[in-house]
Amino acid sequence: MGILTRFTDIMKSNINALLDKCEDPAKMIDQTLRDLREDLAEVKKETANIIADAKSADRQVKECEADIAKYTTAAQNALKAGNEDDARTLIAKKQQYENNLISYKKTQELTNANADKMRLMHDKLVNDIETLEAKRDAIKATVASAKAQEHINKIVSGGDKAKSSMESFERYEKKAEKMLDAATAEAELNAHTSAASSLADKYTSNGSDTSVEDELAAMKAKLGL
Template sequence: MGILSRTSYVIRSKVNSLLNRAEDPGETLDYSYEQLRDELQNVKQGIADLTTQKKRLEIQKRRLEENVEKHNEQARQAVEQDRDDLAKRALEKKKQKMNQIEGLERQISDLEKKQDGLIKQKNQLQQQIEEFRTRKETMKARYQAAEASTRVNEAMTGAGEEMEDISRTIERAEEQTEEMEARASALDELRESGALDNAVSDRSDLDRELEDLSTESAVDSELDTIKSEMGKDESVEAEPDVSEETAEPATEDVNLDDIEENVNESEVESELEELKDEET
């Protein structure tokens, strides 16, 4: 099969597919039903025409029969008057009319046969039309039920064209959502690692480390200052005396609760002073 033949075959297949989709069996059945009704109407019209023609012939036959009686009466009158020549002429006309009557009777008989045949065909066609109408309505109901069932099944299974479009839309939305989530996760990792800050900031990693060290040194200095103010400076603590270690312990008891309370009050006062300095 050549390229042109294959192309022609594909085109015919597509056209037939489109025609099958566009064709509505209900409309096709209705059209066929109307065609049958038109045919029945034509048969009825033919019967009416034959009946009219037969009636005309019957009228002509009756007129000829009247003429036959008239010529028969004329022949009798001519015989009574001893006019055989007139009697013969009347009888000749009577014979002509009789021949015409016989021809009309044959024509009428033929028309009656045709009329009977058309009436028989009309009755059969009318019966077929009634049967077709019943079957047509049944087929239309079945098709509509099947069509509704198909639409429901397509909607439920997503097999319809609209559902396919919706499915593709959902898939694209899911892909875009997953892509956006992955991008957001990557940006979070970059931000936590500091790579994102470095990318958008003009400071280098060395600057950030030096700044962290400076902050840590300032905190340690402030902590030493607090300890010095509270008498907790390790550099001014005296070495314990050996004699004092061997000496008897003092008789005065030390209240630990009082020491902790003094320490806590000193810390609170120090923090309050810092807050005041920050406010000013």
């Protein structure tokens, strides 16, 4: 029965749901198309045999029904002619065909049901393939745009990092300049303090010398020198 064993799976398959779930629709759509085309080829191959079986079963049923009708008429005619033994033989033959008809009808029902399933699968697969082929270019274009946008987002994200790094560098640069200004100011202050200290020492020394001279003069005066 081959492909017929997959009738339920094929008929329940939902192309749109499948594409929504997969991570990479562009890759999935090509693989799905290959699978569907393989299934369709198998359906076409098996459908011919199954339809042939259905037609054969139909023919057997019709032939059997015709035989039943023929032997029924013959038995009736035998009775009318007063030949009960012939009628009995004809009725027995008719009953054989009636038993065969039960089996033929079961086969007819099964083969026709299988033929209907094959037609349904054929139409479903053809429709799915046409749907995917119609969507393939659009889906691939959408995926390509999405990937391009992701690439742009990464570049923009990298630019933000560079901008952040530059801002940090500028902050460090300003901090360094501030430290340099502070050090320069401290150096200037130290230099000014050093000059003032030198002047103080100078005039302090002169003051000490004057005091010595004054005391020396006073001592001379006291000694009358």
